[in-house]
Structures are given as structure tokens and as C-alpha cells.
Amino acid sequence: MQKLHLVMGGKVSDPQGLEFTDLEKMDLVGIYESYAEAEEAWRGSAQRTVDDAEMKYVIVHLHRLLQPDLN
Numbered sequence: 001m002q003k004l005h006l007v008m009g010g011k012v013s014d015p016q017g018l019e020f021t022d023l024e025k026m027d028l029v030g031i032y033e034s035y036a037e038a039e040e041a042w043r044g045s046a047q048r049t050v051d052d053a054e055m056k057y058v059i060v061h062l063h064r065l066l067q068p069d070l071n
Contacts, residue, residue: 002063005038006031009045009057018058031062 007029010020020026029045032038038059049055 002033003035004031004033004062004066005035006060006062007038007041007045007057008060009049009055011054012056015053015056018056020056021054027057029057035059 008026009029010026011022013019013021027045029041032041042057042059046057049057
């Protein structure tokens with residue numbers, strides 16, 4: 001089974017939450033086959049925006065959404 005990971009980010013209403021405020025301005029960094037690649041992309045994006053407390057990047061485990069029975 002292919003394990004895909006999506007890295008994305010955007011402005012959030014609460015830095016501790018996951019409610020993105022402007023979906024049209026979301027930064028879709030990319031889709032990666034390994035968690036290590038996704039983490040590297042996430043880290044790079046998060047570090048570029050470290051001074052913006054409202055900006056948050058996340059890794060979404062797409063394989064868990066596509067095949068929830070195989071987690």
C-alpha cells in the first residue's frame with residue numbers, strides 16, 4: 001500500500017487549533033510518499049513562517065483517509 005502524506009498550511013484563528021481562516025489562500029506544499037519527505041517539507045515551510053504566529057503547517061496522512069481499515 002502506498003502511504004501518501006499531504007503538507008499544507010495557512011492562517012489559523014487559534015495557533016493551538018486547526019481552524020484555517022482563509023481556505024483560498026491555503027499553501028498546498030505537496031504530496032509525499034514517505035513521512036520523512038513530508039516532515040522535511042513541513043519543517044522547511046514552518047521555519048520560513050516561524051515569525052507569523054497565525055501561520056500553521058500540518059501533515060495530513062492521506063493513506064489513512066483513503067483506506068481507514070488499513071491503519
